[in-house]
Amino acid sequence: MGLLLLLGLFAFCVVFGVPVAFALGISAVAAFAFEGLPIMIGFQRIISGINVFSLMAIPFFIFAGELMFHGGIAMRLVKFASAAVGAVRGGLGIVNVFSSMLFGGISGSAVADISALGSILVPVMKEKGYDADYAVNVTVTSSIAGIIIPPSHNMIIYAIAAGGGISISKLFLAGVVPGILMCLCLAFAAYVVAVRRGYRSERFPGWNALLLSFMGAIPGLLTAVIIVGGVLSGVFTVTESGAFGAIYAFIVTLLVYRSLTWENFKIAVRSSVRTTSMVMILIACAGAFAYMLTFYRVPDKTVTLLTTLTDNPILILLMINAALLILGMIMDMAALILICTPIFLPVATSLGVDPYQFGMILLVNLGLGLCTPPVGSCLFVGCAVGKLPMEKAVRTIWPFYLAIFVALMLITFVPAISLTLPGLLDP
Amino acid sequence: MTEHEAPEAASDFMTPIDKVLDGIALLCRVITGVSIVVLTVIFGWLVFGRYVLNATPTWVEQAALLLVMVITFLGAAVGVHEHTHLSVAAFRTAAPRWLRMIFVVCSDIGMLVFGLLMLIYGAKLTAFKWGSMIPLIDLPEGLRSLPLTIGGGLIMLFSLAHLVRIVLGRDLRSDTIQ
Amino acid sequence: ADWRGWNIHADGYPNTVAMDKFAELLEEKTGGEIKLQMFHGGTLGSQPDAIEQVRLGGLEIGNFNLGPIGPIAAEANVVSLPFIFKDVPHMFRVLNGEGGAKIAEGMAAKGLVPLAWYDAGARSFYNGEKAINAPADVEGMKVRVMNNDLYSGMIAELGGNPSPMAFSEVYQSLKTGVVDGAENNWPSYESTGHFEVAGYYSLSQHLIIPECLCINTDVYNGLSDDMKAAVKEAAMESAALQQELWAAREASSREKVEAAGVMTNEIADKTPFQEAMAPVYEGYLEANPDLRPLVELIQATE
Numbered sequence: 026m027g028l029l030l031l032l033g034l035f036a037f038c039v040v041f042g043v044p045v046a047f048a049l050g051i052s053a054v055a056a057f058a059f060e061g062l063p064i065m066i067g068f069q070r071i072i073s074g075i076n077v078f079s080l081m082a083i084p085f086f087i088f089a090g091e092l093m094f095h096g097g098i099a100m101r102l103v104k105f106a107s108a109a110v111g112a113v114r115g116g117l118g119i120v121n122v123f124s125s126m127l128f129g130g131i132s133g134s135a136v137a138d139i140s141a142l143g144s145i146l147v148p149v150m151k152e153k154g155y156d157a158d159y160a161v162n163v164t165v166t167s168s169i170a171g172i173i174i175p176p177s178h179n180m181i182i183y184a185i186a187a188g189g190g191i192s193i194s195k196l197f198l199a200g201v202v203p204g205i206l207m208c209l210c211l212a213f214a215a216y217v218v219a220v221r222r223g224y225r226s227e228r229f230p231g232w233n234a235l236l237l238s239f240m241g242a243i244p245g246l247l248t249a250v251i252i253v254g255g256v257l258s259g260v261f262t263v264t265e266s267g268a269f270g271a272i273y274a275f276i277v278t279l280l281v282y283r284s285l286t287w288e289n290f291k292i293a294v295r296s297s298v299r300t301t302s303m304v305m306i307l308i309a310c311a312g313a314f315a316y317m318l319t320f321y322r323v324p325d326k327t328v329t330l331l332t333t334l335t336d337n338p339i340l341i342l343l344m345i346n347a348a349l350l351i352l353g354m355i356m357d358m359a360a361l362i363l364i365c366t367p368i369f370l371p372v373a374t375s376l377g378v379d380p381y382q383f384g385m386i387l388l389v390n391l392g393l394g395l396c397t398p399p400v401g402s403c404l405f406v407g408c409a410v411g412k413l414p415m416e417k418a419v420r421t422i423w424p425f426y427l428a429i430f431v432a433l434m435l436i437t438f439v440p441a442i443s444l445t446l447p448g449l450l451d452p
Numbered sequence: 453m454t455e456h457e458a459p460e461a462a463s464d465f466m467t468p469i470d471k472v473l474d475g476i477a478l479l480c481r482v483i484t485g486v487s488i489v490v491l492t493v494i495f496g497w498l499v500f501g502r503y504v505l506n507a508t509p510t511w512v513e514q515a516a517l518l519l520v521m522v523i524t525f526l527g528a529a530v531g532v533h534e535h536t537h538l539s540v541a542a543f544r545t546a547a548p549r550w551l552r553m554i555f556v557v558c559s560d561i562g563m564l565v566f567g568l569l570m571l572i573y574g575a576k577l578t579a580f581k582w583g584s585m586i587p588l589i590d591l592p593e594g595l596r597s598l599p600l601t602i603g604g605g606l607i608m609l610f611s612l613a614h615l616v617r618i619v620l621g622r623d624l625r626s627d628t629i630q
Numbered sequence: 631a632d633w634r635g636w637n638i639h640a641d642g643y644p645n646t647v648a649m650d651k652f653a654e655l656l657e658e659k660t661g662g663e664i665k666l667q668m669f670h671g672g673t674l675g676s677q678p679d680a681i682e683q684v685r686l687g688g689l690e691i692g693n694f695n696l697g698p699i700g701p702i703a704a705e706a707n708v709v710s711l712p713f714i715f716k717d718v719p720h721m722f723r724v725l726n727g728e729g730g731a732k733i734a735e736g737m738a739a740k741g742l743v744p745l746a747w748y749d750a751g752a753r754s755f756y757n758g759e760k761a762i763n764a765p766a767d768v769e770g771m772k773v774r775v776m777n778n779d780l781y782s783g784m785i786a787e788l789g790g791n792p793s794p795m796a797f798s799e800v801y802q803s804l805k806t807g808v809v810d811g812a813e814n815n816w817p818s819y820e821s822t823g824h825f826e827v828a829g830y831y832s833l834s835q836h837l838i839i840p841e842c843l844c845i846n847t848d849v850y851n852g853l854s855d856d857m858k859a860a861v862k863e864a865a866m867e868s869a870a871l872q873q874e875l876w877a878a879r880e881a882s883s884r885e886k887v888e889a890a891g892v893m894t895n896e897i898a899d900k901t902p903f904q905e906a907m908a909p910v911y912e913g914y915l916e917a918n919p920d921l922r923p924l925v926e927l928i929q930a931t932e
């Protein structure tokens with residue numbers, strides 16, 4: 026009965042258009058009241074949801090991404106990618122995917138990725154004769170690389186939702202190969218579609234120009250080296266590395282590139298705060314919601330239900346995938362990680378799936394959800410950047426969905442893709 | 453309401469209030485913006501202290517947690533004022549105008565009540581915890597719930613203003629009442 | 631009545647087994663009148679949060695370490711003074727005597743009645759560099775401590791660099807050298823895997839912090855005398871079981887890490903460590919003058 030109230034009220038609030046974070050908070054507090062629990066504890070859970078030290082990396086990764094965008098690092102990465110792979114058929118589509126891969130390696134979120142790269146690449150692509158829908162489709166789907174390729178604040182949210190038994194640095198390592206694999210699948214889709222539509226390639230600018238663009242991108246690419254190197258050599262922890270990413274991005278854009286103005290800095294700070302508070306209030310309110318899910322023993326019950334339904338692990342994994350895909354279509358990522366991890370992770374581990382691999386399955390799944398209607402923040406931002414109505418973008422996006430889906434199936438059924446690298450470097 | 457303009461008197465009545473609310477939001481943006489910069493700097497100081505000076509500043513961790521509270525709850529309140537929170541607009545947009553109106557009003561009332569609860573119970577929590585100290589920085593534990601309390605009050609205020617604007621036919625959401 | 635209980639430990643841990651036993655005994659001894667549903671593994675929140683939940687009446691029962699109770703009930707903070715107990719048996723003699731009654735009184739005033747005391751062993755230093763035998767060995771060492779001014783003061787007085795850090799980051803930090811060492815009891819040293827990355831365990835036993843099986847004060851006071859006795863009895867029996875399981879667990883953890891090649895050493899003379907703590911005690915008693923009798927009482931307990 027109380028559980029029905031919790032879930033029902035949440036659904037009502039979402040349909041009515043209450044922001045998802047507050048929908049979680051309202052339904053949780055109502056369930057607290059219904060069960061006669063002190064309401065103060067409901068708000069204690071909201072505060073405790075973000076009173077977690079590892080979450081500190083989230084504002085840092087967001088801040089670093091914004092500084093890199095407004096300070097011109099993103100633009101230089103695009104130049105380099107364009108010189109390196111632009112000569113292939115449908116060149117700018119592949120440049121787009123490749124840029125996302127590079128930028129994903131230094132920024133922590135898909136939305137940062139898409140607003141940074143989309144606003145640079147989509148106008149260029151349109152100018153060169155690519156259709157707007159193609160430009161938006163490629164940008165939107167490849168932005169998920171920001172989530173899968175480390176660093177990634179969504180991985181930190183997953184590690185926390187998993188209950189602390191997961192090492193964030195190992196999780197980061199687990200994301201490298203799946204992220205690259207997904208980008209390869211997307212690049213292939215971008216190529217095929219480009220060939221069928223008859224897009225031309227860019228002229229290869231010559232080795233000198235390639236080298237020059239590479240030199241220009243080096244200070245930006247070094248961010249990744251500093252983050253990874255600093256953690257591996259024991260100078261700082263993963264959490265602290267985020268702050269160093271932001272400090273480094275600030276120094277590079279201010280002193281090396283000299284492209285960070287006071288105005289740009291203020292814009293970067295403002296949008297960092299906006300994104301940070303949006304994500305953190307979601308995590309906070311999901312803390313109260315998750316408390317009530319535990320109170321009603323929902324995770325235990327789901328495990329029992331799923332394992333009595335069938336004992337075929339492949340079928341169960343497919344069912345989890347389907348559930349995540351559907352949920353991902355209607356809800357946003359951070360909230361779903363926090364809600365779904367405690368429910369599905371025990372099921373997956375009981376089938377012998379490694380928690381690190383399950384993290385990748387979860388993230389790719391929910392990442393795909395970011396690109397689908399009706400609720401997909403990447404799709405929203407992409408369409409805004411490309412000045413394209415959503416229904417028009419979605420009509421031709423399916424080859425890219427298919428590419429991510431293929432990657433998802435490979436990641437689901439081939440554990441080695443996720444687990445080899447962390448096994449090698451961090452036994 | 454594009455078909456008939458809002459009465460002049462009504463906009464006169466709202467204009468000074470809007471100015472005050474915008475001013476509060478601006479103040480929150482400045483506080484949260486400074487907070488995120490300070491947060492980054494003190495983490496740099498933490499690593500410098502531990503790695504270079506071999507004297508870890510022990511206050512950084514707890515101070516950082518407090519700053520995140522400020523960023524989250526004041527930032528969330530600004531998000532309510534500016535309609536930047538993630539929400540599902542699909543149902544609202546698809547609904548006929550009369551139903552859309554109900555959705556928007558209910559949602560704002562929900563936010564208003566939740567903001568009020570945040571204010572009341574946040575204040576209770578703050579009072580309850582004021583007596584014990586946060587270890588290593590010697591500040592009252594109650595400070596941890598103070599941003600939630602203030603943020604709740606502001607959310608209540610901003611939601612109330614949304615409701616008043618709807619009544620006056622001056623709602624700012626692009627997809628709601630046109 | 632339907633009660634809910636909190637415990638941070640995983641399945642199979644001595645405290646988890648003992649809390650489950652408590653739930654079972656509670657139902658049995660109250661003739662089924664009180665049913666306790668346990669939530670293990672910290673699923674209902676962190677320890678400080680759960681302490682608050684019991685105080686507010688959201689939960690009835692909790693198994694807490696006295697460390698995080700210290701900031702709430704000043705009397706309970708006394709056990710966080712380094713080297714205040716000579717050894718674990720001394721701690722239990724204190725807790726079962728007048729000292730324990732004083733601490734319980736202070737906690738009850740803050741909404742937590744301790745029903746029985748659990749054993750959490752003694753905490754000792756470990757690091758990846760060398761065996762610690764004297765305070766000089768700690769000098770310049772970055773040591774992770776829990777969030778408490780007494781613990782950071784302790785490391786600072788030994789000449790080390792106290793580094794407060796979230797527990798979840800300690801393993802990686804020991805491995806890469808963000809910190810050089812940390813401190814904990816045998817079972818935690820083993821179950822966290824810290825022994826894999828910090829292979830010297832020096833038996834300083836500087837902190838002996840007990841745990842308690844606590845109940846919300848109002849809930850407890852609302853019980854009839856018979857019920858109170860039944861609840862107390864169940865708690866005492868579960869504590870006896872916990873202490874027995876704890877001893878076995880300590881032994882098996884020690885065996886396991888030693889088999890893995892960890893170098894353990896006894897510290898022949900702990901007096902220099904204890905003497906180095908004088909400023910910590912002084913500062914503490916200056917800030918809490920009314921606790922001086924309790925500290926002296928504990929020190930005088932044989």
Ligand code: NA
Pocket residue numbers: 128129130131132133134170171172173174175176177
């Ligand atoms: Na990334």
Ligand code: NA
Pocket residue numbers: 353354355356393394395396397398399400401402
């Ligand atoms: Na979606």
